[in-house]
Amino acid sequence: xxxxxxxxxxxxxxxxxxxxxxxxxxxxxxxxxxxxxxxxxxxxxxxxxxxxxxxxxxxxxxxxxxxxxxxxxxxxxxxxxxxxxxxxxxxxxxxxxxxxxxxxxxxxxxxxxxxxxxxxxxxxxxxxxxxxxxxxxxxxxxxxxxxxxxxxxxxxxxxxxxxxxxxxxxxxxxxxxxxxxxxxxxxxxxxxxxxxxxxxxxxxxxxxxxxxxxxxxxxxxxxxxxxxxxxxxxxxxxxxxxxxxxxxxxxxxxxxxxxxxxxxxxxxxxxxxxxxxxxxxxxxxxxxxxxxxxxxxxxxxxxxxxxxxxxxxxxxxxxxx
Amino acid sequence: xxxxxxxxxxxxxxxxxxxxxxxxxxxxxxxxxxxxxxxxxxxxxxxxxxxxxxxxxxxxxxxxxxxxxxxxxxxxxxxxxxxxxxxxxxxxxxxxxxxxxxxxxxxxxxxxxxxxxxxxxxxxxxxxxxxxxxxxxxxxxxxxxxxxxxxxxxxxxxxxxxxxxxxxxxxxxxxxxxxxxxxxxxxxxxxxxxxxxxxxxxxxxxxxxxxxxxxxxxxxxxxxxxxxxxxxxxxxxxxxxxxxxxxxxxxxxxxxxxxxxxxxxxxxxxxxxxxxxxxxxxxxxxxxxxxxxxxxxxxxxxxxxxxxxxxxxxxxx
Numbered sequence: 001x002x003x004x005x006x007x008x009x010x011x012x013x014x015x016x017x018x019x020x021x022x023x024x025x026x027x028x029x030x031x032x033x034x035x036x037x038x039x040x041x042x043x044x045x046x047x048x049x050x051x052x053x054x055x056x057x058x059x060x061x062x063x064x065x066x067x068x069x070x071x072x073x074x075x076x077x078x079x080x081x082x083x084x085x086x087x088x089x090x091x092x093x094x095x096x097x098x099x100x101x102x103x104x105x106x107x108x109x110x111x112x113x114x115x116x117x118x119x120x121x122x123x124x125x126x127x128x129x130x131x132x133x134x135x136x137x138x139x140x141x142x143x144x145x146x147x148x149x150x151x152x153x154x155x156x157x158x159x160x161x162x163x164x165x166x167x168x169x170x171x172x173x174x175x176x177x178x179x180x181x182x183x184x185x186x187x188x189x190x191x192x193x194x195x196x197x198x199x200x201x202x203x204x205x206x207x208x209x210x211x212x213x214x215x216x217x218x219x220x221x222x223x224x225x226x227x228x229x230x231x232x233x234x235x236x237x238x239x240x241x242x243x244x245x246x247x248x249x250x251x252x253x254x255x256x257x258x259x260x261x262x263x264x265x266x267x268x269x270x271x272x273x274x275x276x277x278x279x280x281x282x283x284x285x286x287x288x289x290x291x292x293x294x295x296x297x298x299x300x301x302x303x304x305x306x307x308x309x310x311x312x313x314x315x316x317x318x319x320x321x
Numbered sequence: 322x323x324x325x326x327x328x329x330x331x332x333x334x335x336x337x338x339x340x341x342x343x344x345x346x347x348x349x350x351x352x353x354x355x356x357x358x359x360x361x362x363x364x365x366x367x368x369x370x371x372x373x374x375x376x377x378x379x380x381x382x383x384x385x386x387x388x389x390x391x392x393x394x395x396x397x398x399x400x401x402x403x404x405x406x407x408x409x410x411x412x413x414x415x416x417x418x419x420x421x422x423x424x425x426x427x428x429x430x431x432x433x434x435x436x437x438x439x440x441x442x443x444x445x446x447x448x449x450x451x452x453x454x455x456x457x458x459x460x461x462x463x464x465x466x467x468x469x470x471x472x473x474x475x476x477x478x479x480x481x482x483x484x485x486x487x488x489x490x491x492x493x494x495x496x497x498x499x500x501x502x503x504x505x506x507x508x509x510x511x512x513x514x515x516x517x518x519x520x521x522x523x524x525x526x527x528x529x530x531x532x533x534x535x536x537x538x539x540x541x542x543x544x545x546x547x548x549x550x551x552x553x554x555x556x557x558x559x560x561x562x563x564x565x566x567x568x569x570x571x572x573x574x575x576x577x578x579x580x581x582x583x584x585x586x587x588x589x590x591x592x593x594x595x596x597x598x599x600x601x602x603x604x605x606x607x608x609x610x611x612x613x614x615x616x617x618x619x620x621x622x623x624x625x626x627x628x629x630x631x632x633x634x635x636x637x638x
Binding site: 132135136139140141143144147148149151152153155156252255256259260261262272275276278279282283286289290292293294296297300301304 | 335336339340344347348350464465468469470472473476477479480484571572574575578579582583593594597598600602605609612613616617
């Protein structure tokens with residue numbers, strides 16, 4: 001046993017060293033669960049982008065002669081209590097969820113990186129304030145915080161959009177769904193960056209003390225060189241992993257807020273809203289809850305698998321298990 | 322130890338101030354004009370300017386928001402969380418939370434107990450049968466159960482287990498104390514949805530211990546596998562698992578919200594749901610304070626327990 005352990009690192013198969021990224025790509029491609037997650041994720045994005053072209057029916061068209069039907073050839077996921085095609089509604093809801101999750105992920109990536117890096121690099125009271133802010137945000141479960149903020153700010157945001165409409169007469173500000181998007185993206189963005197911020201801060205702090213950074217400094221490297229050449233590539237891995245998981249979590253959060261009736265509301269389409277509508281009728285028509293629910297579960301599962309695989313791929317030290 | 326606890330308690334104060342202050346302020350600015358709402362209710366839909374002015378004064382809305390927050394804080398420190406103006410009959414927030422919280426705490430503690438009693442053994446079994454079908458089944462099952470959102474898992478479980486299979490009686494599912502048949506389903510669903518962290522953490526922790534030198538030494542001495550696990554592995558592997566309890570509490574609190582909506586349990590989650598739907602800022606601020614206290618308390622407790630169980634962990638005073 002001891003012999004194999006010593007022999008293992010000496011691999012004759014790789015003649016020249018591979019870069020972190022090509023090594024990561026190879027590891028990721030070999031991970032079956034991760035690849036399955038990636039396939040689902042890509043499918044999700046395709047559905048989200050092309051949903052209006054792909055839906056077999058209009059997602060709002062009601063058909064009173066086909067109410068609460070189970071899955072069939074005409075309606076693959078069945079119909080809801082107003083005779084609307086569930087598959088079409090699920091596809092449009094995926095579009096909603098992906099749009100929200102993309103915006104929330106971008107916001108949390110930018111805010112988290114800025115606050116985390118700023119704290120770690122400047123130290124002192126700036127760091128103390130940044131850490132403290134992130135701790136405060138993580139004290140209450142994020143979804144509760146988002147829900148409170150969403151409820152409390154919705155009237156104000158509605159006022160803003162109304163004022164913007166009277167000022168510009170652009171139709172986009174008259175749309176109630178746009179207001180819903182602003183509320184949901186705003187409150188989820190506000191609470192979800194703290195996790196990323198903590199990761200960035202921890203990574204930068206750990207890197208700053210490493211010998212190779214100090215050696216670079218001694219050789220006369222500028223701060224900008226060190227940040228570009230060493231800090232960014234080393235922080236990028238953990239951040240990508242965190243972002244891929246938080247994308248799924250943002251989709252779930254959007255659905256949860258909409259389930260509570262404080263996220264995306266009709267006529268906007270949302271998985272949470274569909275589930276909430278079906279919850280009073282699941283005893284006789286379980287597909288009303290099961291169809292959007294299982295789509296949501298598959299999405300969360302896929303992003304988790306993807307996150308795990310990315311973690312394996314981008315974090316070579318954690319690979320020995 | 323005492324100094325450590327004191328320091329931690331002191332550190333909580335500014336955090337609590339910021340959180341409640343934030344919720345209070347955005348609530349006052351954002352959630353609509355409470356005085357106008359009350360006036361419209363009292364005078365049948367019309368806004369009577371005199372009554373409106375009176376209501377504003379009664380709610381201290383003529384004072385700056387900082388003063389109002391100070392007022393709220395002084396009352397909160399005396400254990401009075403204010404009045405829920407929007408709820409019918411205008412009950413005190415204390416009464417509402419006092420009615421709802423015990424139910425949720427009982428459900429949460431029962432679920433936590435279930436998570437610990439089932440999650441830890443499953444994690445140990447998964448670690449001992451690493452990369453076998455048993456391991457994959459345990460970790461995969463826990464992953465699947467926690468990936469399905471609670472508001473989907475609960476209705477589907479009721480549909481399959483109660484309506485199709487009649488596993489538990491279909492009459493009166495809800496909360497009737499810890500040992501009633503009707504309470505099993507909600508608690509089991511909540512536990513199943515939140516057990517993944519415990520299973521994975523236990524598994525990783527046991528694997529970590531199994532790779533230590535002293536385990537190899539014990540094995541070389543010829544200790545049988547079961548004795549090895551019981552005597553050396555468990556004792557050390559379970560210490561890190563303690564910290565999962567704090568994390569799981571956070572899940573359970575979020576989960577209570579959806580569980581109580583689906584099963585219509587009159588607990589903390591349903592109270593929150595109602596307050597969210599009606600924009601009841603007074604109740605929401607009180608709920609925020611209680612939630613933050615609960616979570617901070619659990620975290621402090623697990624940290625203290627951690628240092629008691631593991632003498633290597635010194636609490637920095």
